[in-house]
Amino acid sequence: MTGPVRARLGALAALLVLLSAGLLTACGSTTAGGAAASSSAVSTGRHTITVFAAASLKQTFTLLGKQFEAAHSGTTVAFSFAGSSDLAAQIAQGAPADVFASADTKNMDKVTGPGLADGEANDFATNVLTIAVRPGNPSGIAALADLTKPGVKLVECAAQVPCGSAAQAAAKAAGNGAGVTLKPVSEESNVTDVLGKVISGEADAGLVYVTDVKGASGKVDSVPFPEASAAVNHYPIAVLRDSKDKDPARAFVAYVSSPEGRKVLADAGFGAP
Template identity: 65%
Template sequence: MRRRITATVTAAFLAAIALTATGCSSAGSSPGGTPSASADALSGSATVFAAASLTKTFTALGTDFEAKHPGTTITFSFAGSSDLVSQITEGAPADVFASADEKNMAKATDAALTAGQPVDFATNVLAIAVPPGNPAHITSFSDLAKPGVKTVICAPQVPCGAATAKVEASTGVTLKPVSQESAVTDVLGKVSSGEADAGIVYVTDVKGAGDAVDSVPFPEASSAVNTYPIVALTGSKNPKLASAFVDYVTGPDGQKVLADAGFGAP
């Protein structure tokens, strides 16, 4: 009788060991030996090509993303969307593209450079930026066409320039700018430095500039709302990290940062 009890206890003990081993194995890998999600942590670096109007916001998002995912590095290249898509189509190394309009994003998708469908993540509208105190006394969009007013706008191929052209068409006001810039940040720079009496930028640029400029909103801006799409690129050397950053921008954390910066919902 004593032997039977010992054998039964031994069998139960061995079964318990086997069950524990099986549980540990399943926690560390999936059937077929695939590593678990914890072993698949994000790492490495990714380069994001983003519209100039996203400079301040995306820089903050990149810092937040890296803090949430230690071991990752997000690098940015900011410029006008038209310049960025030209660089991408010419082979510039990039993992993610965030455009300030759908037209320039379409150039990337038409060239089969996007990994999946772009996702709209924000909207933006124009505003008139003027030097502090508004020395030229600009109060409306039509004031920008007055003789002697030095106005700076974005070039037509840049999203903010294309939006400006839409407002001109809808209002019948033809501007005669002293310069056309390749990025909205360049327009803002000329206004904040006093080189121009006014410049057409986005409401988010004016908000982000703080006391460097004053804002003159105009109702006609509603006729030219820009939608911002983002997508991971087929040429990415770190597609997992690229997709994760896209998800972060379009997710609740990214959307809150964008809303706080003045961007509209997509």
């Protein structure tokens, strides 16, 4: 091989080395850029928190969730509404949730007692019972004792549900402590179902919260009764121990008790804690 040919081959080899190095550098830049993009996506702070809440909170918490999402870009609030006793049982069985809002302290204790909450629960509202009747009150219900009249179809919550426990306490307080015996034609697992049976005409009356009647927009009438003051329900809320997104969960709990949250609750008929 002559000298000039050998020199040209050497130059070609050097050029190939340079080209290969350039390709490797380009590939390395693409990989680094991809990793940076992925890191950027994570750092945007997108979260979804799941809130288990009592059925009586459906309207207010749905609104609060929308307001919270608007104020906290990238965070979505998903709700599961049911009777507080059912929700507490689901949490005890390991159902994934970030926040629990109960309609009474008894069912919250089932969560905080075994250490399933992240810290203590805080009360954020109160609620009292009223008698929901069909528009115009065709059965002439005027007092709690009238629910025992022959032919009156009464519906109430089951005893383990906060609205059912409150109904029992109110019944015991009736008649200056003598009590009345309520005989419902059915007992429901949450207050929403009680209200629904009165609205549909399946029942003449139902023991529900004042907030439920207010939220029904004229589909039922309300008959207040003094014994309801013997069964005021306190609503506590807590972040759950196994929450995967504790920071946004804590932020939501704080928002519920904020001036904005209290206004929504007050407008719906809830009392202060």
